[in-house]
Amino acid sequence: MMINEKFPQLKDLNGRKALYVDGKPFIILGLQWDCDGCYTKEDMDPLFEHGQKMNLNTASLLLYWREVEPEEGKYDFRMLDHRIEMARKHNMKIVLVWFASYKNACLTYAPDYIKEDHERYKKVVAKDGRLLPNQCCPLAANTHRRDELAIIEIFKHLKEVDSKDNTVILFQMENEAGVLQTDRCYCDVCNAIFSKGAFAEYGVRAEEAFTAECIAKYCDSLAETAKGVYPLPIYMNAWLESCWNNSIAGHDYPSGGPVAAMLPIYFRTLKHVDFVAPDLYQYSYKEFHYFCDKYTTINNPLFLPECATGAGARAEKNVFYAIGEYAAIGYDPWSISRCCPGFMTTPLVSLSNGRWSGEAYELQKSYKMINEAMYPIAMAQNTENLKVFVQEEGDRGAKLSFDNIDAIVQYDHPKNAGRGFIVKLSENEFLCAGLGAIIHFTMDGGIKIPLVEAVQGKFIDEKWLPSYRLAREREPWDPIRFLDCRIVKITLDIN
Numbered sequence: 001m002m003i004n005e006k007f008p009q010l011k012d013l014n015g016r017k018a019l020y021v022d023g024k025p026f027i028i029l030g031l032q033w034d035c036d037g038c039y040t041k042e043d044m045d046p047l048f049e050h051g052q053k054m055n056l057n058t059a060s061l062l063l064y065w066r067e068v069e070p071e072e073g074k075y076d077f078r079m080l081d082h083r084i085e086m087a088r089k090h091n092m093k094i095v096l097v098w099f100a101s102y103k104n105a106c107l108t109y110a111p112d113y114i115k116e117d118h119e120r121y122k123k124v125v126a127k128d129g130r131l132l133p134n135q136c137c138p139l140a141a142n143t144h145r146r147d148e149l150a151i152i153e154i155f156k157h158l159k160e161v162d163s164k165d166n167t168v169i170l171f172q173m174e175n176e177a178g179v180l181q182t183d184r185c186y187c188d189v190c191n192a193i194f195s196k197g198a199f200a201e202y203g204v205r206a207e208e209a210f211t212a213e214c215i216a217k218y219c220d221s222l223a224e225t226a227k228g229v230y231p232l233p234i235y236m237n238a239w240l241e242s243c244w245n246n247s248i249a250g251h252d253y254p255s256g257g258p259v260a261a262m263l264p265i266y267f268r269t270l271k272h273v274d275f276v277a278p279d280l281y282q283y284s285y286k287e288f289h290y291f292c293d294k295y296t297t298i299n300n301p302l303f304l305p306e307c308a309t310g311a312g313a314r315a316e317k318n319v320f321y322a323i324g325e326y327a328a329i330g331y332d333p334w335s336i337s338r339c340c341p342g343f344m345t346t347p348l349v350s351l352s353n354g355r356w357s358g359e360a361y362e363l364q365k366s367y368k369m370i371n372e373a374m375y376p377i378a379m380a381q382n383t384e385n386l387k388v389f390v391q392e393e394g395d396r397g398a399k400l401s402f403d404n405i406d407a408i409v410q411y412d413h414p415k416n417a418g419r420g421f422i423v424k425l426s427e428n429e430f431l432c433a434g435l436g437a438i439i440h441f442t443m444d445g446g447i448k449i450p451l452v453e454a455v456q457g458k459f460i461d462e463k464w465l466p467s468y469r470l471a472r473e474r475e476p477w478d479p480i481r482f483l484d485c486r487i488v489k490i491t492l493d494i495n
Contacts, residue, residue, distance in 0.1 A: 003231060008169040010233055010274055010301065010329075014382040017275070017301040019233070019329040021093060021169050024461055025378035027323060028170075028330025029367045030095060031348070032060035032306060034338045035103075038083065039067065045086055047336050050349045052090040054360060055367035058169070059083075059092045060305065060332050064109045065100040065150055072113050072146075075153045084167050095170040095305070095332065098154075101136045101147045101218070102177035104239065105254035108134065114143060121146070122189075126182040137185045138214035138256065139193065148225050155229035163230070171232045172305060173219045173273060176239035178254025183207035190214075208249040209265060211256025216269035223272035236266075237277045237305045243290050260294040267300070275299075279306035279334075281341050285392065288318055292326045302328040309348055309359065310339030316362035317390050320419050323370065324388025327381040333363070362417060365485045369420065369433040372458035372487050376423045376431050384424075391418035391436065402430075405449070405492070410438040410479070420482065428452075428492045432482065440479035441492055448477035452491040464489065 003009060005023045012018070019026050031051060038044050038061050051059055061083050069075055087094045099109035107115050107123075114121045115134065122140040124132040136143050162168055184190060184207040197213075199206040223234045238258040241247035249255035258266045258276040266276055278291045296302045304322055309315055315333045322328035339345045348360040370377065380386035387400035391411045395418075400407040402424045411418040413436025420434020432439055441449040457466040470480065470488065480488055 006166060007231075008166055008233055013379075014327075016298060016327045016382040017329070018327075018378065018381070019169070019301070022166060025375065026057075026093075026169070027328070027370065027374055027378055028058045028093075028095065028303070028332060029319075029370055030056055030058035030060050030330065030332040031336040032097070032332055032334045033062060034335045035062065035099075037335070037337060038062040038079070039064070041082060044083070046354070047349065048086050048090040048092070050354070050356075051092065051336060054348070054364045055371055056092055057367075057371060058095055058330070058332070059087055059090075060095040060097060061087075062097050062099055063154070065098070065114075065147070066109055066111045068154060069111050069146075069150050072111070073149075075150070077154075077157050080154070080157065081161060084162060087167050088165065093169045094167055095172065095330075096168050097172040097175060097305075098151070099175055100150065101143055102174040102215075104176045105178045105180045105257075106134045107136055110136075114146060122187060124179050124182065124185040125187040125190075127186050129186070132179075132181055135179055135181075137187055137190065138179070138211060138218050139185070139187075139189050144218060144221070148222055151222055151226050152229055155226045155232070158232070159230040168232065171226065171234045173223055173226075173234050173236050176237060176254055176257060176279065177215045177219060178239070178250075178257035179211060180250055180254055183250040183255045184211045205249065205261065208255045209262065212258070212262040212265045213269060215256045216258075216266050220270045220272050227272055233274045234272065235275045235277050235303060235305070236270075236273050237279050240278055240280065240282075240291060243282075243287055260291070263294070275301055275303065277303040277305045280304050281306070281308045283308060283312055283314065285314070288314070288321065292322060292328075296326045302326045303330045303332075304328060305330075305332050306334040306340075307331065308340060309333045309335065310342040310345040311357075311359065313339075313342075313359065315359065316366045316417065317419055319363075319366050319370070320388045320390050320421065323377065323381070324386055324421055365435060366419065368485050369435070369487060373421065373423070373431060373433040375459050375462045376425060377421055377433075380423050386424075387422045389418070389420055389422070389434070389437065391416050404443055405494070406442050407432075408440050408442055408479075409434075412436060412438055412481075425489075428494045430490045430492070431487070432480065432490060433487045434482040435484050435486065437482045438479045439482060440477065441490070443494065450476035450493040452493050454480055454491075455489045456486060457489060458487050
């Protein structure tokens with residue numbers, strides 16, 4: 001299939017891979033629906049209206065193998081078509097998440113004929129000889145083939161119903177792949193291949209490295225087949241190990257998944273999967289930055305397909321770090337109606353009464369600012385022309401330097417939630433998108449720069465739409481107050 005300019009694709013931009021949708025740079029601002037939240041229209045549909053009000057541009061929706069192939073060789077795409085219809089109705093794109101051979105390392109969402117037949121569809125054998133009936137052996141050829149046949153039908157269908165509208169922009173291959181309760185499969189086939197492999201260099205993680213190579217090959221082969229039908233960008237996600245505790249592969253996280261220590265294996269093995277992405281549920285500011293750094297390389301753009309939600313999860317703040325400091329192509333907390341890891345805390349949207357949590361309103365504000373300044377932000381990612389400010393506990397302000405001009409940010413938010421971007425558009429033009437902050441500009445070691453004008457507005461793609469010019473009550477160098485989701489284009493008098 002020939003790829004036209006509007007087809008979703010990854011392209012080089014400023015020395016990093018960027019996601020292009022409809023011919024323009026695109027940053028995913030999404031939420032994922034709950035694991036079982038896409039089975040029925042009654043469960044799924046009401047959340048689209050909430051998502052639209054929350055300023056999502058993308059819905060991350062689940063696609064279940066048992067749904068699309070309820071019986072061997074019989075396919076049903078009615079719910080897939082409905083997901084696409086609902087996303088279009090609410091002006092959203094879709095990240096399609098495939099729950100198949102691996103969903104959190106398990107076969108939970110596979111058809112019954114796969115789950116129940118342990119002879120044709122080989123399952124994992126633990127080190128102690130136990131059969132793990134809900135886990136797919138990474139070398140199970142028959143399971144791989146049935147998964148592949150289902151993917152062929154899915155991608156043929158997407159090509160038929162969506163190639164003009166480009167509603168589905170990304171496909172997640174499996175979900176948190178790997179094996180649990182053991183470090184690798186100990187069936188006769190796996191034992192024979194492991195004995196011939198060169199995994200000794202990984203020491204105590206040799207079994208995990210073997211599983212990682214098997215999983216990477218399994219998923220990359222599926223991606224190759226899928227792209228041969230319809231070349232959507234494809235990624236894999238990772239259930240992470242701890243960065244501060246000695247986690248055990250197969251027990252604390254699925255062995256063989258694309259965790260940080262296994263990335264070299266994935267990077268050399270994957271040829272058709274476009275990137276790997278961390279599911280980042282850590283609340284800690286330091287852990288968030290640790291994992292963002294691990295998964296950001298020239299050829300591996302950062303995408304956060306699952307992030308923490310709930311009280312203290314910092315989603316409204318971390319999205320600024322991800323996009324501004326790590327040039328992320330997207331941010332996608334889990335989930336719109338359920339929290340993780342604090343499952344019993346208040347979700348963004350309550351299914352019982354439709355009420356929003358305080359965090360939902362804060363995320364709405366963050367998404368609004370980024371959506372309305374997306375084009376200049378995306379074009380400036382991974383350059384010195386984009387700076388981010390986020391108020392952390394004890395912060396009073398920030399100085400953001402652009403060559404000989406400094407943007408001076410003072411925080412004035414009662415809940416320590418000041419945040420935003422500053423983008424240098426030209427030598428004397430800056431775009432400020434922020435809230436809870438007061439901003440002015442200086443040069444030559446602190447001399448305040450007068451403003452020629454300050455205009456509030458927003459971008460629609462690359463077009464600036466001004467709404468009104470801010471009145472200057474006193475001196476032309478007085479600061480601009482960003483009280484709540486303000487986007488201001490500032491022209492400085494630097495002569």
